[in-house]
Amino acid sequence: MPRPRPTAVIAEWFGVDDDFERVPADPRAAYRRDVWLGLTLTVLAVAGMELSRSAGYFYDDTRPAWLLYVLSAAGALPLVARRRYPLLVLALVYSHFLLVGLTVPAVPMTQVLQVVYFMTLYTAVAWARDRRAMIIVVAASLAAMFGWLFWQTAISSALQHYAENEGLLDDPPGAIAALDAMIAQTWLTNVAYFFGAIALGQVTWHAARRRAQLTAQAATIERQATELGRRAVVTERLRIARELHDVVAHHVSVIGIQAAAARRLLAKGGDAAPDAQGPLATIETASRDAVEQMRGLVGTLRDIGADDGGTADGGDRSPEPGVADIERLAGADGGLDVTYTLVAEPTGAEAAVPGPVGLSLFRTAQEALANVRKHSTARAASVTVRVDRRPVDDDARFRGGYAEVEVIDEGRARPGSSGSGLGLVGIRERVATHHGVAEIGPRVTGGYRVRVRLPLPVEGS
Known part of the structure; x- marks a missing residue:
């Protein structure tokens, strides 16, 4: 040279x-x-x-x-x-x-x-x-x-x-x-x-x-970190929108089918049939329009996600996981000994947890356990699911009770393994969607806690 x-x-x-x-x-x-x-x-x-x-x-x-x-x-x-x-x-x-x-x-x-x-x-x-x-x-x-x-x-x-x-x-x-x-x-x-x-x-x-x-x-x-955070939030919102679409679209479709059947039955006879056909036809039309509009909106969001580097495919159309699937998630072999506990009041209350709430709890547990495996020295963790239909007196959001998932480990942060924090951003986005509360951070006695509590609808509402 x-x-x-x-x-x-x-x-x-x-x-x-x-x-x-x-x-x-x-x-x-x-x-x-x-x-x-x-x-x-x-x-x-x-x-x-x-x-x-x-x-x-x-x-x-x-x-x-x-x-x-x-x-x-x-x-x-x-x-x-x-x-x-x-x-x-x-x-x-x-x-x-x-x-x-x-x-x-x-x-x-x-x-x-x-x-x-x-x-x-x-x-x-x-x-x-x-x-x-x-x-x-x-x-x-x-x-x-x-x-x-x-x-x-x-x-x-x-x-x-x-x-x-x-x-x-x-x-x-x-x-x-x-x-x-x-x-x-x-x-x-x-x-x-x-x-x-x-x-x-x-x-x-x-x-x-x-x-x-x-x-x-x-x-x-x-600037790049802000952009990555924005993209992570947009991606998570797209996924939440798709999941909400799947759940809501199912129930709205059932309403449309039932309304159409009622209209046909009433049309066969009875003095009240002519009066009932108008409202039932309106219900049928409105439900179908709502489903079509929601599908169009989510399709637009998916196209935006594809432009930003995401995918625009329809994804897996199998039923979304819920509270009942958290036990299976905890038992998955991933090099981590996970203890699963379910606390329900009354017994069997977990079966009535709405689909969107159960899905958010499942995703929270999934992300928390993944973080333990990647970023913690812990060899064991505990997953606790609590479903309580009793109202919480000091918080009006939980008048219908709450569903909660808590993931705790006793480890320390593994050197050189700090993540981007984007998964925690997604958890907080889900909690905000349901107007719940989240507690995420290190414990005073050591280890790390991720606890998410989401409100349940008031019974009979």
Whole structure:
């Protein structure tokens, strides 16, 4: 594999071809903070200039004090827009650095302006949205800075005067000539200072890009999870609609058949026959229309399910399971020892549980046992079915009694086997359809409980 060219490595590190553009999370607040920062540094730059004058650094300078204050303020003031226009601010500040440094060299050397130069270069690298333009402007700024530094070391006699006054030229204390060592130290300090600002800015930019990528990935995962949940709910509703159709359609069809038979019998004779034919014919027509409309509606739902990745086939037309089939479900061999208990009050009340209620209890037990086998360390579980025709005084929903299924295990969650939770969504959808209550979650004493209680119709209603 050929090694990438150095220019390609540099371009990749600076994100030249990256689509990411770094902007503040709250631009208005960020730009407001930049204004206050720029104004604060401007005041500090003017104050620092006065301290330098008072300390005697401008003793031989004949320029008026106000000019020095203006030059100091002009170097710091552009930072009020440092993140709004990072490259423009960098160009202005380093142009100031070069022009003022060539005419009044002592001004750029004040401590506050040194901080300003570092912060401006760091901000340009960390916040520039056009990475190619950033490289060009930064390179030009470095050229201006090192050009000024070369000019100062070439023509300035300050270092030589210092070495002569200290006697370092006559008796050098180290292995390197004192003047050469001071020049090298000045260059090393500036290289570390300015390239450190570039490195820190680029590291900050990479960190911001990683955060943006993680945020985008989290949003995508959340969006996909929401879509999967929506699809699971739609699928479960389609199945519930089909099951309700099967049960209700059967009874409505019986009504239609009986009404038609009554109409025919009454039509054979009797004084009341003419009066009875009209209502009975209406019952027959309405029941048949209801069945046809329900079949059309469920067919439409099945077609929608097929478009979403489901199936539109008619499915198994065998009778749906009910309460009586839960015992068979508990006895199925699946690597789990299941204890089944039936509690009925009065005895035999389970036989009168309506089909839709029994089907929902069966599906709940089926899903709960499947979850125990897949996601729990339990080797045993208990399934308890309770059917009680006595009204529950503190809940009006259960005036006709209730039918309940409870699945309990003593295990712990198996590591790395967490499911999507879509099966529990289906259980809650069924409970909501029947206006019942559900208790799903870990037990205080250990293990897990799934308990669903559904209301029974009031007897005689």
